[in-house]
Amino acid sequence: MSAPANSRKSERLLNLLIMLLVQRHFVPKQRIREILYPDASLDAFEKMFEREKEELRSLGVPIEVGSLDAFFDEPGYRIRPDEFALPEIALEPDEAAVVGLATKVWEHARLADATTDALRKLTAAGVETDASALQIAETRLTADEPAFDDFWEATQQRTPVAFSYRRGVADQPTLRHVQPWGVVRYSGRWYAVGWDTDRAAERVFRLSRIDGPVTSDGPPGSYEVPAGTDARSVAQRLAPSAQREPVVLLVRQGSGHGLRREANLVQPTVPGPDGQREWDRLEIHRGSGAADELLSYGASVFVESPARLRDEIVRRLRLVREHVR
Amino acid sequence: MSRPAAGGAKDQVARLLALVPYLHQRGAVELEVASQALGVPVAQLIKDLKVLLMCGLPGGFPDDLIDVDLDVLFGEPEDDADEATAAHDQPKSIIRVSNADYLARPLRLTATEASALIVALRALRASADADTVPIVDRALGKLETAAAEGSAPAAQIDPGVTPQALAQLRSRLSAAIAATKQVKLTYWVPSRDEESERVVDPVALVATQGFDYLDAWCHLAEAPRLFRLDRIHQATVLESEVVSQRRPRDLTDGIFSLNRASASLVTLGLTPEAHWVPEYYPVESVRKRANGLLEIDLLVGDEQWLERLLLRLAPAATVVAPAALADRFRSTAEATLTLYEGSTVETA
Numbered sequence: 001m002s003a004p005a006n007s008r009k010s011e012r013l014l015n016l017l018i019m020l021l022v023q024r025h026f027v028p029k030q031r032i033r034e035i036l037y038p039d040a041s042l043d044a045f046e047k048m049f050e051r052e053k054e055e056l057r058s059l060g061v062p063i064e065v066g067s068l069d070a071f072f073d074e075p076g077y078r079i080r081p082d083e084f085a086l087p088e089i090a091l092e093p094d095e096a097a098v099v100g101l102a103t104k105v106w107e108h109a110r111l112a113d114a115t116t117d118a119l120r121k122l123t124a125a126g127v128e129t130d131a132s133a134l135q136i137a138e139t140r141l142t143a144d145e146p147a148f149d150d151f152w153e154a155t156q157q158r159t160p161v162a163f164s165y166r167r168g169v170a171d172q173p174t175l176r177h178v179q180p181w182g183v184v185r186y187s188g189r190w191y192a193v194g195w196d197t198d199r200a201a202e203r204v205f206r207l208s209r210i211d212g213p214v215t216s217d218g219p220p221g222s223y224e225v226p227a228g229t230d231a232r233s234v235a236q237r238l239a240p241s242a243q244r245e246p247v248v249l250l251v252r253q254g255s256g257h258g259l260r261r262e263a264n265l266v267q268p269t270v271p272g273p274d275g276q277r278e279w280d281r282l283e284i285h286r287g288s289g290a291a292d293e294l295l296s297y298g299a300s301v302f303v304e305s306p307a308r309l310r311d312e313i314v315r316r317l318r319l320v321r322e323h324v325r
Numbered sequence: 326m327s328r329p330a331a332g333g334a335k336d337q338v339a340r341l342l343a344l345v346p347y348l349h350q351r352g353a354v355e356l357e358v359a360s361q362a363l364g365v366p367v368a369q370l371i372k373d374l375k376v377l378l379m380c381g382l383p384g385g386f387p388d389d390l391i392d393v394d395l396d397v398l399f400g401e402p403e404d405d406a407d408e409a410t411a412a413h414d415q416p417k418s419i420i421r422v423s424n425a426d427y428l429a430r431p432l433r434l435t436a437t438e439a440s441a442l443i444v445a446l447r448a449l450r451a452s453a454d455a456d457t458v459p460i461v462d463r464a465l466g467k468l469e470t471a472a473a474e475g476s477a478p479a480a481q482i483d484p485g486v487t488p489q490a491l492a493q494l495r496s497r498l499s500a501a502i503a504a505t506k507q508v509k510l511t512y513w514v515p516s517r518d519e520e521s522e523r524v525v526d527p528v529a530l531v532a533t534q535g536f537d538y539l540d541a542w543c544h545l546a547e548a549p550r551l552f553r554l555d556r557i558h559q560a561t562v563l564e565s566e567v568v569s570q571r572r573p574r575d576l577t578d579g580i581f582s583l584n585r586a587s588a589s590l591v592t593l594g595l596t597p598e599a600h601w602v603p604e605y606y607p608v609e610s611v612r613k614r615a616n617g618l619l620e621i622d623l624l625v626g627d628e629q630w631l632e633r634l635l636l637r638l639a640p641a642a643t644v645v646a647p648a649a650l651a652d653r654f655r656s657t658a659e660a661t662l663t664l665y666e667g668s669t670v671e672t673a
Contacts, residue, residue, distance in 0.1 A: 007372070009334035011379045014341055019383040022427050035383045055335045059342070060435040085430030089471040095464035098449065098457070105445035111437075115445055116364060117339070118438035123362050124343040124431035126350045138495040139452045140530075140537060141445065141484050155481055156436055182481025188536055193481075231481040257513045257520040261558065273664040296637040297518065299660040310665070317662040319640035320655070 012036055013052055017061060021084060026066045026076025053077070091127050100129030108143045111152075143190055145207035148183070150214035151192045155180045157220035160197070164211040173211040178203065179223045182231025193231045193238075195223070204238040244285040247294075248304040253278045255300035273302045291316065339432075340365055340373050345391070346431045348422040356395075356418040371395070374420065381424070394421035439472035440482060448484040452492035491537075494560055495530060498539055501562045502527045508541070511559040512552055517629050520558070521545065526567035530554075542569040588624040591631060592645040595619040599641035602634075620645060632657060 016036055020027055029049070037045045057063055062083040068076045091099060103119050106112040119129060143149075147163065154161050161180060164173040180194040189206060196203040250272050251259060260266075263282035272279030281304075286293070291312045294301055303310040343363060348354055360367045374393050381390035395418065434442070443465065450461040501508050508527050513520045523545035531538050536553050543550040590609065595602055600619055603611050609622040625631045628650065635642050635654045644651035 006334055007337070007376050010337040010341070010376045013334055013338045014376070014380045015383065017338070017342075018380065018427060022382060035385075056338070059335060059339050060432055060438075081427070084432060086433045087471045089467055091464060091467060094460045095467065098446065098461050098464045099442070099468070101449060102442055102445035105448050106441060111441040111444075114435075114438045114441035118434050118442040120340075120343045120363055121431040121434060121438070124345075124347040124350070138499060139448045139492050140495070141448050142537075152440075152482070156440060182483065184483045185485035187485075225481065229481065232483045232485075255518055257518055258515050261513070273667065292637045295639055295661075296633040298632070298636050298657045299664060300518065302664050314662065314665045316639045317658050317665075320658040321662065323640055323643060 020079040028076045096129045147207045147210040159220045160218040162217040163214045166209045181225045184235045193234045244287045249282045250279045250302040252300040342432045345428040349429045353419045353421045391425040392423040505567045507563040507565045509561045513556045526569045588626040591625045594643045596641045599638045
C-alpha cells in the first residue's frame with residue numbers, strides 16, 4: 001500500500017515539521033533545502049516545498065512565515081510550539097466516556113472522520129475514552145442536504161454566500177445573498193439562519209430547498225454575528241412551520257392514528273357531522289400545511305376550528321368538484 | 326473538501342502526530358493496545374513506526390533520530406502480508422518511542438474537528454437523562470476551552486433535540502440487532518392510516534432523508550420492510566431468535582422500493598402547485614402539456630396511498646387514467662365535502 005516513495009514523503013513532511021518546531025528562530029528557506037531536499041533542483045525544491053508546506057498547514061500545523069532580519073529579505077519559517085500543541089485537557093473518567101461516545105453520533109462521512117480524528121488526538125494526550133461502562137441513549141445526527149457542508153464552513157468562517165433558493169417546493173428558485181449566522185436542526189432537517197443582504201432582514205433557509213451550488217460571496221470574516229444571536233430562537237421565530245395554533249377535529253373512530261398519537265385532548269364518542277356517534281373530538285397543534293395533511297384523511301376527519309382552515313378545506317374540495325364537471 | 330486516499334503521506338503524518346505523543350505519555354505499550362486505542366490496524370501501525378525511524382532533529386547524526394523500540398520491526402520479512410501475521414503471532418510486542426520530547430503533545434484540534442466533536446456532544450446532551458446531562462456539560466466546557474482559545478467553535482450550530490423516547494427506542498433496537506432477537510412492533514402506516522402489530526427480524530438501523538429507519542424482515546408482510554422510528558409506537562424485544570438471514574439493504578437509490586409486477590400504471594395531470602411530485606416520487610415519465618399542466622405516469626402499488634396523495638394535493642392533481650381511479654377519488658372528495666355541507670357547523 002505505502003510505496004517507498006510515499007513513506008519517503010512522509011519522512012520529509014515529518015522532518016520538515018520537526019525542523020520548524022524545534023528552532024527558536026525563523027529557518028531560512030535555503031537551509032530547509034540543504035537539509036531536506038539536497039538532491040532537488042531549485043525549481044523542483046520550490047514546487048515540492050510549497051506543496052508540502054501547504055499539506056502540513058491543511059493538517060492544522062501553524063507554519064509561520066517571517067523575515068530573518070532587516071538586512072536579509074530571504075523568508076524564513078517556524079512553528080511555535082504553543083500554537084502547535086493541544087493544550088492540557090484533564091477529563092474525568094465519566095467525561096472521557098461521554099466524549100468517547102461522540103464518535104458514534106455523526107452519520108455524515110466528513111464529520112464522522114473529523115470526530116474520530118479529534119478523539120485520536122485526545123487519546124494521544126492521555127485521555128482514556130472507554131465508553132463501555134456508560135449507559136446513555138444512542139443519538140445519531142444525519143445531514144443529507146448537499147448544502148450542509150458549505151453552510152457548516154461558512155458559518156464558522158463568517159463567509160458570505162450566494163445560492164439559489166426555492167421558498168416552497170413548487171416555487172421558482174431565486175438567487176439569495178446571505179451572511180450565515182448559524183445552522184440549526186429542527187425535526188430532522190437542517191436550517192440556516194442569517195442576514196439576507198438583499199432584503200436587509202433576518203431570514204431562515206431550509207437547506208434541502210437550496211438548488212445547486214453554494215458559492216462564496218466575499219472573503220472569510222467579512223461580517224460579525226450580532227452579539228447575543230441565538231440561531232435556534234431566530235429559526236423558531238421565522239420558520240413558518242413553527243407558528244402553530246390549536247386545531248379541533250372530529251375523527252372517525254378506528255382512523256386518524258397519525259393524529260391521535262399527538263392529540264392533547266380527546267373527547268370520545270361524540271356525534272359527528274354525519275349525525276352518527278362514532279366520532280372522537282381531538283385537539284392538535286398545526287402550522288402552515290395543515291390543510292394538506294388533514295385533507296389526506298378524506299372523510300375520516302372533519303375540521304371544527306379554526307374556521308379559516310375549515311374554509312380552505314371546503315374551498316379546495318369544491319374546486320375538485322367543479323374541475324370534474 | 327475530500328480526504329486524500331488512506332495511504333497518503335499526509336494521513337500518515339497525521340497518524341504519527343498522534344502516535345508519538347500517545348507513546349510518549351504512556352511509555353511502553355503493547356502493539357495491540359495502541360492499535361485499538363488509536364483505531365489504526367496493526368500492520369499500518371508498524372509501517373508508520375518504520376517511517377519514524379528516519380525522522381528526527383535536522384542534524385543528520387544518529388543521536389538526532391527518534392528512537393523507536395519495536396522488536397517486531399526487525400528480523401521479520403519485508404512483505405506486507407507477513408507483517409500482519411507476524412504481529413498476530415506476537416501479541417505481546419511492546420513498542421516504545423524516545424528522543425522525541427518535542428512531539429510530546431498532539432497537534433491541536435482543527436476547527437472542523439473541534440466543532441464536529443462539540444456538536445456531536447450537544448446532540449448527545451439533548452437525549453441524555455438527568456444524571457448524564459451534567460457529565461456532558463462538564464466535558465463540553467473543558468473541550469470548548471481546550472479547542473480554541475478566545476473563539477467559541479461551532480457557537481451557532483445547534484443539532485436540536487432527539488426526543489429521549491426515540492433515543493431509547495434506538496438503543497433497544499440496536500441491542501435486539503446485536504443479540505439477533507425478534508422484535509414486536511406496534512407501527513402506524515400513514516399511507517393507509519392503520520396501526521398494526523407485527524413481529525420483525527431486525528437487520529439494521531439506517532438513516533436517509535432526515536429520518537431514521539429500522540430495516541427488518543416483517544413476518545406480517547412476509548417481506549423486507551423499512552420502519553420509520555418515529556412511527557413505531559411500541560417495540561418489545563422478544564426472547565425468540567430471528568429466523569431470516571439478511572444483509573442490510575443498499576439505500577443508495579433511496580428508500581422507495583416497489584413490487585413492479587403487482588403495481589398498476591396511473592396517469593395524473595398536475596397544475597404548477599403539484600409540480601414537485603415527480604421530483605419527490607419515482608415516476609415512469611413526465612410530459613409537458615398546455616397551460617402549465619404536467620402529465621406524469623407512475624406505478625402505484627397501493628391505491629389507498631394514491632388517494633391520500635390526491636386528497637393532499639387537491640385540487641392540483643387529477644387522475645387522467647384509469648377511469649376507475651378517477652371515479653374513486655371523485656367520490657371520496659364528494660363524501661368529504663358532504664360532511665361539511667351537510668353539517669350544522671357554518672361554512673363560508
